[in-house]
Amino acid sequence: MKEYDLVIGLEIHAEIDTKTKAFCFCKNEFGALPNTQVCPICLGLPGTLPILNKKAVEKCIIAGLVFGCDINEETIFERKNYFYPDLSKSYQISQFQKPICKNGGIKLKNGKFVRFNRIHLEEDAGKLIHKDDCDETLIDFNRGGVPLIEMVTEPDLSNSNEVIEFLTNLRRILLYSGVSKCIMQEGGLRFDINLSVKEKNTDNLGVRVEMKNLNSFKAVKKAIEYETNRQIKEIESGNQIIQETRAWNDEDEITYGIREKENVNDYRYFPDPDIVPIKISKHDIESIKKNIPETYFDRIIRYKRLGLSDYEIDTLTDEKFIADYFDEVLKYSSNYKEIANWMMTEILRITKEMPNTDIAKLISPESLAYIIDLIITKQLTRNNAKILFEQIINTGKEVKNLIKELDLIGDVNKKDIVDLMGHLINENPNIVKSYKDNPEDIINYCIGRIVKSTNGKAKIEYIMPLIKEILKSKIN
Numbered sequence: 001m002k003e004y005d006l007v008i009g010l011e012i013h014a015e016i017d018t019k020t021k022a023f024c025f026c027k028n029e030f031g032a033l034p035n036t037q038v039c040p041i042c043l044g045l046p047g048t049l050p051i052l053n054k055k056a057v058e059k060c061i062i063a064g065l066v067f068g069c070d071i072n073e074e075t076i077f078e079r080k081n082y083f084y085p086d087l088s089k090s091y092q093i094s095q096f097q098k099p100i101c102k103n104g105g106i107k108l109k110n111g112k113f114v115r116f117n118r119i120h121l122e123e124d125a126g127k128l129i130h131k132d133d134c135d136e137t138l139i140d141f142n143r144g145g146v147p148l149i150e151m152v153t154e155p156d157l158s159n160s161n162e163v164i165e166f167l168t169n170l171r172r173i174l175l176y177s178g179v180s181k182c183i184m185q186e187g188g189l190r191f192d193i194n195l196s197v198k199e200k201n202t203d204n205l206g207v208r209v210e211m212k213n214l215n216s217f218k219a220v221k222k223a224i225e226y227e228t229n230r231q232i233k234e235i236e237s238g239n240q241i242i243q244e245t246r247a248w249n250d251e252d253e254i255t256y257g258i259r260e261k262e263n264v265n266d267y268r269y270f271p272d273p274d275i276v277p278i279k280i281s282k283h284d285i286e287s288i289k290k291n292i293p294e295t296y297f298d299r300i301i302r303y304k305r306l307g308l309s310d311y312e313i314d315t316l317t318d319e320k321f322i323a324d325y326f327d328e329v330l331k332y333s334s335n336y337k338e339i340a341n342w343m344m345t346e347i348l349r350i351t352k353e354m355p356n357t358d359i360a361k362l363i364s365p366e367s368l369a370y371i372i373d374l375i376i377t378k379q380l381t382r383n384n385a386k387i388l389f390e391q392i393i394n395t396g397k398e399v400k401n402l403i404k405e406l407d408l409i410g411d412v413n414k415k416d417i418v419d420l421m422g423h424l425i426n427e428n429p430n431i432v433k434s435y436k437d438n439p440e441d442i443i444n445y446c447i448g449r450i451v452k453s454t455n456g457k458a459k460i461e462y463i464m465p466l467i468k469e470i471l472k473s474k475i476n
């Protein structure tokens, strides 16, 4: 079999995080009852005029700045004409000739720089809901007119691993810069993949196929793998690849043709006569720059300086709210390693068990820092710390009250252990006899009993040598 190279380019749509839509004052919020966030403007009724949302333009400029793009001094909005039931005005306000941003890109770990061709601002379409139980299709226009940035890359990617690394970085960069919430389950971040295969060591490009509207990294990876195999099989069987748009079926994990690929001319782009050209001055860009929050890469650098490992940084920064909570805990405790441990285990577990819950409301950063400091100063055993943590989550009670109520802190001294061991041996003299044959089991048994009877306050590393000493003295 011949060897093939993959040539992949991406188009990424991210919903911009604004209070209102791109060209009207309807709310930009996910999850409302269908068709309750619509008005004559976003429905495109005759006689209405669009009013450009300045915040959406600013956030598109921020996206350009964080990806190292050039910002055009003048930008224009155009109408992209096509008919589809989810597009009530039969054109989408988009950008073609003069997008807000051009060039820029993301560097991958292998050193490859994946270039952006452009980043522009446009509006989203409504959503078709195909009902399972009948032949009806419903339309929800709430999403129509929501501001999107479209990011178009050059065909610089060569395999699915590169694509996933690129998209992971892209998502985090957008998230940290506040441009988009990037919630893939809600369609807030969607991917189109342009893919062709070509024989290794030739310059003849293959025919490009576009896969549209993938909304998870898993789907992206599987679609690339499926489509690569399909195209190679077609070529090997002597068939032509058709230039077309294909959809991804998540259940069957296959792509299927939906229409022949349109050309740019088919859309009859022309400047929207209702929106004047926008001038973006150097001064505008400078003042927008000042409002960009700490970027994803700056956060990584800060965590590296703190002493966190690459793995810890990767896990903590995947969701911004996790990293932000970590930073809050850091304000109350300097034990960053221990805080990172708790974030990676208990806090991540809680966010999986109770998604969409504000962690700070379940346990305040100050309370978690307090528990961690008690562990580090050896006033609280790890086991009791976990009990305390669970109780705070489950009851919502205040940490210091719970410590008193559950009696989790206090010193267990040598005399206490001698007394408790004496009591145990009196109760069950076989302990001493069995110790000769089975010392490990008996020591573990005694540790268990003493930890229990001290309400978890006895620390194993402290009581183990004492227990051994006492048992040994009894057999001699």
Ligand SMILES: [Zn+2]
Residues within 6 Å of the ligand: 021, 024, 025, 026, 037, 038, 039, 040, 041, 042, 043, 145
């Ligand atoms: Zn509206």
